[in-house]
Amino acid sequence: MIKRLSDIPVYSSAQVNIEAEIFNTIRLATQRLTLPIRLTLPRFQYIDVIIDHDAWACVDRSLNDLPIIAWTEFEITNRSALHLPVSCKISNYHFQSSQVVEGALSFTKMALEGQLSTHASNSMPQTSATNISQLYCAVPKSSSQLP
Numbered sequence: 001m002i003k004r005l006s007d008i009p010v011y012s013s014a015q016v017n018i019e020a021e022i023f024n025t026i027r028l029a030t031q032r033l034t035l036p037i038r039l040t041l042p043r044f045q046y047i048d049v050i051i052d053h054d055a056w057a058c059v060d061r062s063l064n065d066l067p068i069i070a071w072t073e074f075e076i077t078n079r080s081a082l083h084l085p086v087s088c089k090i091s092n093y094h095f096q097s098s099q100v101v102e103g104a105l106s107f108t109k110m111a112l113e114g115q116l117s118t119h120a121s122n123s124m125p126q127t128s129a130t131n132i133s134q135l136y137c138a139v140p141k142s143s144s145q146l147p
Contacts, residue, residue, distance in 0.1 A: 005055060005070050011092045017085035018071065022109045024082060026051060029112040032119055039111050041104060049108050056108075058100050069097040069104070 037051040046062040057070040073089040
């Protein structure tokens with residue numbers, strides 16, 4: 001992912017802060033789900049969001065995944081609390097990329113929350129009362145109850 005981003009000329013870039021709730025959800029997804037994660041934005045016909053460990057990008061699927069916008073260089077080494085926003089570099093590869101920014105991160109957060117809850121319910125061991133040995137279900141009688 002990073003190699004592809006470095007091959008395309010950047011229209012503009014800036015340092016921005018990402019809300020902690022959004023960053024934490026996406027970061028958790030990178031730890032638990034198979035990478036790269038690819039989601040299709042519902043408001044835009046050909047735009048996908050691709051999430052990797054060190055970069056998030058919106059790409060145009062109809063133009064061979066040409067990047068539109070990318071978030072990179074996350075400053076997490078000096079992060080002292082999970083509720084604080086995270087600074088990163090945002091690179092715009094298209095002059096109208098600002099139309100995608102707001103909806104892309106909030107949609108990504110909501111979609112990944114759904115995938116994470118599905119992943120958690122699938123990975124939890126399913127135990128039922130019938131699988132438990134009767135030795136663990138019987139309550140031993142106390143010495144005062146013995147005949």
